[in-house]
Amino acid sequence: MTSDTNLFRQPKAVFAVAFACVVSFMGIGLVDPILPAISQDLNATPSQVTLLFTSYLVITAIAMLITGWVSSRIGAKKTLITGLAIIVVFSALAGASDSIGGIVGFRAGWGVGNALFIATSLAVIVASATGGFVGAIILYETALGLGIAVGPLVGGLLGEVSWRGPFFGVAVLMAIALLATIVLLDPTPKPERRTSLVEPLKALRHRGLLILSLTALCYNWTFFTMLGYAPFPMKLGAIQLGFVFFGWGLLVAIFSVFAAPRLQRRFGIARTLSINLALFAVVMLGIAIWTDSTTALVVLVIVAGVFIGINNTVTTQAVMSVSPIERPIASAAYGFVRFIGGGLAPFVAGKLVEATNVHVPFYIGAAVLVLGIGILSLARKELAQAEQVQEAAPAAPVQGNVIVAAINDSPTADAVVDAAVNLAKVHNRTVHVVHVQEQAVTVSEDPHAAEAVVQRQISRVKGVTGEVLHGASRHGDIGRLVAEYADQHGARAIVVGVPTHGGLSALVEASASQELWQHAKAHILIVNPALKQAPQPVGSHA
Numbered sequence: 001m002t003s004d005t006n007l008f009r010q011p012k013a014v015f016a017v018a019f020a021c022v023v024s025f026m027g028i029g030l031v032d033p034i035l036p037a038i039s040q041d042l043n044a045t046p047s048q049v050t051l052l053f054t055s056y057l058v059i060t061a062i063a064m065l066i067t068g069w070v071s072s073r074i075g076a077k078k079t080l081i082t083g084l085a086i087i088v089v090f091s092a093l094a095g096a097s098d099s100i101g102g103i104v105g106f107r108a109g110w111g112v113g114n115a116l117f118i119a120t121s122l123a124v125i126v127a128s129a130t131g132g133f134v135g136a137i138i139l140y141e142t143a144l145g146l147g148i149a150v151g152p153l154v155g156g157l158l159g160e161v162s163w164r165g166p167f168f169g170v171a172v173l174m175a176i177a178l179l180a181t182i183v184l185l186d187p188t189p190k191p192e193r194r195t196s197l198v199e200p201l202k203a204l205r206h207r208g209l210l211i212l213s214l215t216a217l218c219y220n221w222t223f224f225t226m227l228g229y230a231p232f233p234m235k236l237g238a239i240q241l242g243f244v245f246f247g248w249g250l251l252v253a254i255f256s257v258f259a260a261p262r263l264q265r266r267f268g269i270a271r272t273l274s275i276n277l278a279l280f281a282v283v284m285l286g287i288a289i290w291t292d293s294t295t296a297l298v299v300l301v302i303v304a305g306v307f308i309g310i311n312n313t314v315t316t317q318a319v320m321s322v323s324p325i326e327r328p329i330a331s332a333a334y335g336f337v338r339f340i341g342g343g344l345a346p347f348v349a350g351k352l353v354e355a356t357n358v359h360v361p362f363y364i365g366a367a368v369l370v371l372g373i374g375i376l377s378l379a380r381k382e383l384a385q386a387e388q389v390q391e392a393a394p395a396a397p398v399q400g401n402v403i404v405a406a407i408n409d410s411p412t413a414d415a416v417v418d419a420a421v422n423l424a425k426v427h428n429r430t431v432h433v434v435h436v437q438e439q440a441v442t443v444s445e446d447p448h449a450a451e452a453v454v455q456r457q458i459s460r461v462k463g464v465t466g467e468v469l470h471g472a473s474r475h476g477d478i479g480r481l482v483a484e485y486a487d488q489h490g491a492r493a494i495v496v497g498v499p500t501h502g503g504l505s506a507l508v509e510a511s512a513s514q515e516l517w518q519h520a521k522a523h524i525l526i527v528n529p530a531l532k533q534a535p536q537p538v539g540s541h542a
Helices: 012-029 032-041 051-074 076-096 100-128 132-161 167-184 199-203 209-228 238-289 294-321 327-355 358-387 412-427 447-460 475-488 510-520
Strands: 402-406 428-440 467-472 492-495 523-527
Touching: 012 076, 012 100, 012 132, 012 167, 032 132, 032 209, 032 238, 032 327, 051 076, 051 100, 051 199, 051 209, 051 327, 076 100, 076 167, 100 132, 100 327, 132 167, 132 294, 199 327, 209 238, 209 294, 209 327, 209 358, 238 294, 238 358, 294 327, 294 358, 327 358, 402 412, 402 475, 402 510, 412 428, 412 447, 412 492, 412 523, 428 447, 428 475, 447 467, 467 475, 475 510
Parallel strands: 402 428, 402 492, 428 467, 492 523
Antiparallel strands: none
């Protein structure tokens, strides 16, 4: 698997959603520099102030359960717009509030909008971004890293004037993102299949998804213990705290984009996450020991950004590929579990400090990471399978390096893949097997069945990679999606099968074929398994 994709060759709509992601994630670290100021100005205890994180993240977690229900009824674009509008309103109300209770309550409303936006934005970026699945995840994590980095800096700069400034600043930036999304993102059709409220909870029955989610709960507990409570013992001003957490967030962004994919390629998902969590635990242990030293605390918090950045990217990729569950539902289930941990941790940290001392929450944070490593060890088989289904995107698409085998669930699929492999051997190329999951068409295809179609070929033929493509709201989209995938990966040939009358034969529907012929920039080879002689490579034209 490679993932060094060109993040800057994207449709305008992707940049609009990515910008909104940056602003949305700014909301996580935005309040860090102003926590002491809010505590002083509103006569609130640190544990009361940490409720700004708790209300925001716990409500975000709970609201994650309704994101699929909402988006499956009004469509992705309207869900994004609704979430952004809610954030604009409640961030402005938080800035106008005169009590800690009011801010906490408005942060909870903000969390509802945040949940609607986060779960849907990830699905939209994965469906729309060029560079394939891995490239989309890296783009999403880039937005997350930039938002986390810029949030504290904006919070510190505006918080130096007034603690109200950061809230009003987010309201303005989110209003800009809202307008950009309305203008640049094309209308998205309503899925034909409506998601029920319990589907994210049912998704957690999948062993791999559940284990990764529980591991993420442990990680987020420690992450938000540090993020939510470390500003108090630092005893710095708003602008100084802003720069500290800007440095931390900058490392989150850099290591999520550049280091995480390389480490995963070298060590695999399980080893990368285990080693990374162990190193993060060492840093948290250092924070626990030297909590009274401002210098040590500042350095260790900034260094923690390295491990948080790596963890964010590798875990998100694993969650999106560890199970055959539809990605929006998997994202909602994962978000529900992990944000519960992130939401409760800062408040518990405040209460522990009141009952014991300032070191205890950070010792517990280090221990919880060790627990997370133990939980993660239970999913090594599932993580190995997740590595197989993650897309192998070339570092820089080289024309002629890939053969795309586009298959359905009919018996023709084996012959299509075999023909593509024969072609690839002659010309020293790689084979990418793709299958388009039918969504919001006459009959929606079960996601488990779609994954099984591709996984069968990966298991049957050594050396091929595969991916399920999403976003087909009509039959014609299937041909277009295959053509766009081939173009993005520098394919010189697309291999398809002749019409069949059984299974999901959308590729040979008239509309799908027309879209494939119209959009394909590669040669198209049609395989007929009824013929005794297999198709032979034709010189350099393949």
